[in-house]
Amino acid sequence: MNIAFWNTNRKADINKYLIKLIEWKNIDIMVLAEYKANGNELINELYTKNLYYNLVKTFSCNKINVIAKDDISCTLHDDNTYYISLKIERNNLNFQLFASHLSSNLHDGENERKIVVQEMKNDISKHKNALIMGDFNSNPFEESIVAFSGLHALPTKEKTERTVKTKKKEILYNPMWKFFGDFDTIPGTYFYNNSKDVNYYWNIFDQILLTHDFIKYLEDEKLEIIKEIKDINLIKNKVIDKNISDHLPIFVSLKEEY
Amino acid sequence: MDYNVWENNFKKSEIKFPNEIAKEMCNQLYSVTDKKVMAKVEKYKENFFDMNKSAPYMGLTAMDNFLKSRRIQDNLGEVSGNDKFTYELYLTGVKTVDYKYRFCFIENGVYPYPVKIALDAEIAKELEASTIIECKDEEEYVISLKKILTSKKMKGVIEGLMAINS
Known part of the structure; x- marks a missing residue:
């Protein structure tokens, strides 16, 4: 099963890129943040290409x-x-998909954001098989992602749980760490330049996380930060082409038979 | 010698606990929506406000705030995390039993008041309130809860749930 996430930056003309992306990567589930285009038009356009999708209704x-x-x-x-x-079900694959767009610390207070993160972690912990994806507005190494009292997501498949002050909590696996490094490529999903004391330029705000029991379904080598959609380059002058979106999409593939 | 100093003169407190008030208010929704939508109040397993304080990376901040406040009563005598009672308040539908829109948490100590409400961000924005409200007594709490339950955001979700639970 192919799943992608993209923060589409409220772009009204994003559907044409989404259609190409869905078709090209054979995406089964497309999760969108800051999507302000017409969802029904997207479904209809896909229908005319014999691609049959439904819009999931939220209240x-x-x-x-x-x-x-x-x-x-x-x-x-x-x-x-x-x-x-x-709750996602197809054939033998059955899991809980969490999709999130968290606000930044600057927008909401730090405590408010922590309550949301803890609330989400508590809901995740009810499921053995869970995939969590979204724009967390934090890098994989930042506290709300790593901390015991946050999402508790670490770059290890080996450790399953950790105890702090007699409380035990499951560790989530964060495979996005592998995109950090001194590569000759794009090391993030979001580019930001400022003149503050700390500036990373490239950030991996868009991430996927997995519960320990669900790691075996991940096709590691297919996990990807998408930089081009077929013939469309999402990078311009070595930064993200903001005419399309200010974030890059991420793509994950899950084994349906295990 | 009789060592019983209590004389059996305890009276049950007549103060209503915040979760009981919430239940009384929320229970009305079932009949108002023609038995389609329910607002539930359930015990929540975490004390989230205290989790913030006890978090390893929050320890310094908590101590920093303590030192800054210089008001010892802010900290001494407070009920510890394990003695807090936290409840989640959420909407669900009679046919969509797995659906859950958690619109707020309430948390109080052994004493019912003050009670803290951690509120859904969009309701907070609509009510021009903070996402964390502290109510010093029952009167303040009832006023806040009424505003939350009758907010536009709640109305929208309830109407959506009514439509699919018909």
Whole structure:
């Protein structure tokens, strides 16, 4: 099963890129943040190409939109302002998909953001098989992602849980760390330049995380930060082409037979 | 010698606990929506406000705030994390039983007040309130809860749930 996430930066003309992306990467579930184009038009355009998708209806969350192939069963469970969770079923693959667009520390207070992160982690911990994806507005090494009292997501497959002050919590696996490094490529999903004391230029705000039991379904080598959609380059002058979106999409593939 | 100093003169407190008030208010929704939508109040396993304080990376901040405040009563005598009672308040539908829109948490100590409300961000924005409200007594709490339950955001979600639970 192919799943992608993209913060589309409220671009009204994003559907033409989404259609190409969905078709090119054979995406089964497309999760969108800051999507302000017409979802029904997107579904209809795909239909004319014999690609059959449904829009997942939410009642509370306006920050996330999801479209899924019509042979996938998607049932909405958690429906909050900053995240949703869907029960996904197709063939032998059965898991909980959490999709999130968290606000930055600057926008909401740090405590408010922490409560949302803890709330989401508590909901995740109810499921053995869970995939968490979204724009967390934090890098994989930042506290809200790594901390015991945050999402508790680390770059290790070996450790399953950790105890702090007698409380035990499951560790999530964060495979996005592998995109850091001194590569001759694009080391992030979001580019930001400022004149503050600390500036990373490239950030990996868009991430996927997995519960320990679900790691075996991940096709590691297919995990990707997408830099071009077929013949369309999402990078211009070595930074993200903001005419398309200010974020790059991420792509993950899951084994359906295990 | 009789060592019983209590004389059995305890009276049950007549103060209503915040979760009981929330239940009374939320229970009305079921009949108002023609038995389609329910607002539930359930015990929540974490004390999230205290989790913030006890978090390893928050330790310094908590101590920093303590030192800054220089008001010892802010800290001494406070109920510890394990003695806090946290409840989640959420909407669900009679046919969509797995659906959950958690619109707020309430948390109080052994004493019912003050009670803290951690509120859905969009409701907070609509009410022009903070996402964390502290109510010093029952009156303040009832006023806040009424505003939350009758917010436009709640109305929208309830109407959506009514439509798919018909």
